[in-house]
Amino acid sequence: MKNSEKHLFSYSTVDPGNNNYIETLFKSNFQPYGKDFDDQVPTGRFTNGKLATDFIASYVGVKKELLPAYLDPKVINNVNELMTGVSFASAGSGFDPLTPSISSVIPIPNQLEYLRECKMKLEKVIGKEGTENHMKKAVFFMSAGTNDFALNYFTLPVRRNSYSLLGYQQFLIQRVKEFLQELLAEGAQKIAIAGVPPMGCLPFMITINSPNAFSQRNCIERFSSAAKDYNQLLQHELNTMQFHLNSSNSPVKIYYIDIYEPLANMVQSHKKYGFEDINSGCCGSGYIEAAILCNKGCNVCPDPSKYMFWDSIHPTEKAYHNLFLAFKSTVDCIVNN
Numbered sequence: 001m002k003n004s005e006k007h008l009f010s011y012s013t014v015d016p017g018n019n020n021y022i023e024t025l026f027k028s029n030f031q032p033y034g035k036d037f038d039d040q041v042p043t044g045r046f047t048n049g050k051l052a053t054d055f056i057a058s059y060v061g062v063k064k065e066l067l068p069a070y071l072d073p074k075v076i077n078n079v080n081e082l083m084t085g086v087s088f089a090s091a092g093s094g095f096d097p098l099t100p101s102i103s104s105v106i107p108i109p110n111q112l113e114y115l116r117e118c119k120m121k122l123e124k125v126i127g128k129e130g131t132e133n134h135m136k137k138a139v140f141f142m143s144a145g146t147n148d149f150a151l152n153y154f155t156l157p158v159r160r161n162s163y164s165l166l167g168y169q170q171f172l173i174q175r176v177k178e179f180l181q182e183l184l185a186e187g188a189q190k191i192a193i194a195g196v197p198p199m200g201c202l203p204f205m206i207t208i209n210s211p212n213a214f215s216q217r218n219c220i221e222r223f224s225s226a227a228k229d230y231n232q233l234l235q236h237e238l239n240t241m242q243f244h245l246n247s248s249n250s251p252v253k254i255y256y257i258d259i260y261e262p263l264a265n266m267v268q269s270h271k272k273y274g275f276e277d278i279n280s281g282c283c284g285s286g287y288i289e290a291a292i293l294c295n296k297g298c299n300v301c302p303d304p305s306k307y308m309f310w311d312s313i314h315p316t317e318k319a320y321h322n323l324f325l326a327f328k329s330t331v332d333c334i335v336n337n
Contacts, residue, residue: 047315093108150202304316
């Protein structure tokens, strides 16, 4: 993976700022986001500092510091940046086509189009064969699904009127399969896909679903259970795809990234990780603030490292670093294969 590409398709947990360049309210390019960067300049990351993918990119040596957003004008036509990896992720997006339309963000099929666009730019510099070889060495990281459940299925009635919970989970798995097939058709050979977190522990989910959001702020099990069931379905589908790929002697490797257990462990053993608050965000009340509701007018906790969540949905830099440490062994496996 050294001296190779790293590409991301996803939503807000790995969006480094693509939403800065589209018309949407789902942005974070204003203070207090980015509070713990040296210059305190917000980048569009939905946290106080780095994302887990920034730590990965730095660890494997493809970037010195931060993984850039593809739509950044300083990046989109910069071949050196494209060669070493960019993120196509868009906060608010998801596998369900309805999800990005709710928040007017970049659908995952459009993110794939950005990859095709990126390939064409590389071909002009290193040729078709060089680009194909580059794609084979590149690692593609996919993380989506939380918005489909938390902001779509469990919050709005549209999908619940058409799908049972299991039916919706299977609907999303089919979208994942279609995405993977398109990514394979583009020449990808190393793909990592993250599951979804314990959604019942997100401060936003607690606030809108707790009988008393002020006094009862425990994780809501039914949402986390739905996440666990989805993750099992996802792992089964990925294992099935890998079995068929192996049977045809394909060099493609698909990896599952578990983010559920590391985050659940942070909640259950929060003192071990140095967290004093695990059910509200550092920004504002921490119960509902995210995106434009987390702004310069909000009070911010004095020490974000004591908080698991930065706003009501997104982890702090410290939590992201813990996530990175939890799946570093999987990263090593990808690098060494």
